[in-house]
Amino acid sequence: MPNTGRLHWDYRDGRVAAVAAAIAYSFWVLEVVVPGGAATQGALALPGSTLEIVLESAHRTAAILVLVASVLGLTLGARGHGRALTVSWVAMAVFGLASLATTLFAGPCVVSTDVSCVSEALAEGVAGASVAQALMAVVAVLAALVAVVALAVDRWFADDHARGFVVAVAVLQLAAAKIVLVTASVLLASSGDGAPGVALGLLERFHLITVALWLVTAGVLPGPWKRTAVRTRATAR
Template sequence: MPDTSTASLHWDYRDGRVAAVAAAVVYSLWVLEVVLPGGGAAQGALAEPGSPFGEFLDSTHRTASILVIVAAALGLSLGTRRTRRWLLVSWWSMAAFGVLSLATSLLPGACRVSTDVACAAESLVEGGQGATLAQALLSVAAVVTALVSVIALAVNRWNADDPAWLFVAVMAALQAVSAVAVLVLAGILYWSSGDGDPGVPLGLVQRAHLVTVALWLLTAGIVPGPWKRAHDGQETAAAR
């Protein structure tokens, strides 16, 4: 009889790493705004409502969100099974980020990217079509969960005496700076009742934050430590 065991779907930790790296690449596709129709016109928001580039971002954002969820799920189930504390916090925060990003992308409204908090705030105060408080809150939550995940990953790698901890810590610092800048500027925009154009500075900060999110996901995929199984007490202690 033919062997059918190889025909069954078999998930491997490498699939999780590939999913994280792929999510980083897909989250970076917004850079195509310089060549796609309707992309280069936006200064504050990442895409003009109804533009071809906006529709493109819709699709890529949902795809990236699903890839993040897959990476986090595989990290939790196929990575270090006896993981505790900080790595668990990192995986669960990554999963929350993916779910929040996917949920935000499915809401009606002009904002195409879940971490585009300024767009959500502006749409809310100006009464944009489909704009809701939920979208703004989910956008803030997505920014926060991504930041918590990368910080927890850096602490975990430091506790594990992994030389990569410094690299992860740099990624965490960059994301923290950009996340705070995005939230502060979006808050100013909201409390000013949306008066004025967010303009180039806020648009640049939003894009810089997306870069740090992509770098975090890339780091989560290429750093091998979080994906190792715990075979003995020493490795288990290091994973905490």
């Protein structure tokens, strides 16, 4: 008699987790509607404000969902596929861990992985800003980039019908990550201008959108979750 009380993980759980994480990472749009949002605080969250509480919870939840998706991808989806997909899942896990770590710092930025905001906050000497959070934010940006590029490579060689879209998402994220990291480096090297922080600008928003697109793509595409490749290669040999 089967044990119905045992928790059974399925590849569909991983796909749902990836899409849900994309939605949670997009909660930054609340900055324009929540009192104390972008209109008055920019990329800095007023300690104890509704915006800080909502976004901190959303980012932590999203990071956990990313970890769930990556683990299920490695254990269920990557079996039989090439190394590129394995790299993509591992990089996704690193992204989730780095993102989760940034939410544990008492940083002032409403987007915990906002490298530009953390860099400016450090330059301005804003309370709560730390080098450790900045480093974790950089790791998150780079890990997400590696994950989407590896996914694009895997889908391209698998002749996935959506490979063109995945490549486009990878190119967009590459451009966004490069600009964001360069901007952060310039801000960190500066001595600051006396302002309390930076607004969540269009470039940072653009990068966050590309991250969400990558997570949605990883969850929606059925190819990365199939296990038929092993049998196909074995037959070919």
